[in-house]
């Protein structure tokens with residue numbers, strides 16, 4: 001059994017000012033993706049579910065897929081969660097912990113967007129969704145000085161746990177950026193799982209601190225998504 005993870009960002013129609021649309025899927029497109037995944041027999045689970053399955057603590061539906069949202073945009077709650085709820089699916093939201101309730105200020109080239117605040121993240125959790133960290137300031141972690149990496153991982157986890165009043169199990173690397181030092185720090189920081197942007201589906205013995213995940217964005221017809229997904233299943237997961 002292998003479990004793919006998908007990475008979405010903003011679920012909304014890109015504004016005219018957007019020069020690139022890879023961070024966007026329209027709500028209609030997202031609905032099509034869910035319909036296609038459902039037709040293929042998939043059930044949406046959280047990254048925490050996947051980690052618990054790897055540890056042998058729980059079973060998963062026969063075909064499971066973890067849908068994740070990086071940066072925690074407000075449009076995830078307004079546009080994506082209702083569509084997931086229609087199917088009873090759950091997801092994982094990765095929040096940039098120094099920017100809760102703020103904007104995507106780290107990305108000056110992108111149109112401004114509001115980010116979910118602590119209350120909205122707690123509300124998502126109360127509906128069964130999972131919330132993980134996406135660093136403190138959305139910095140590239142590869143090659144970062146140890147003290148800075150510590151802040152981006154350890155302090156982000158503490159900050160998020162404070163905001164949620166609950167444990168934070170997982171982290172998603174901004175831009176997928178990581179190296180061996182990052183992985184050691186992730187382990188030290190007490191995370192149980194970490195998501196990369198390596199395109200493989202995860203098996204029971206895949207390193208939980210180096211989970212494969214595929215970024216999904218731009219106008220991507222459902223049939224094309226399914227083709228990319230098939231490739232993830234065909235790619236061996238490297239430890």
Ligand SMILES: [Zn+2]
Nearest residue numbers: 070071174175
């Ligand atoms: Zn991000």
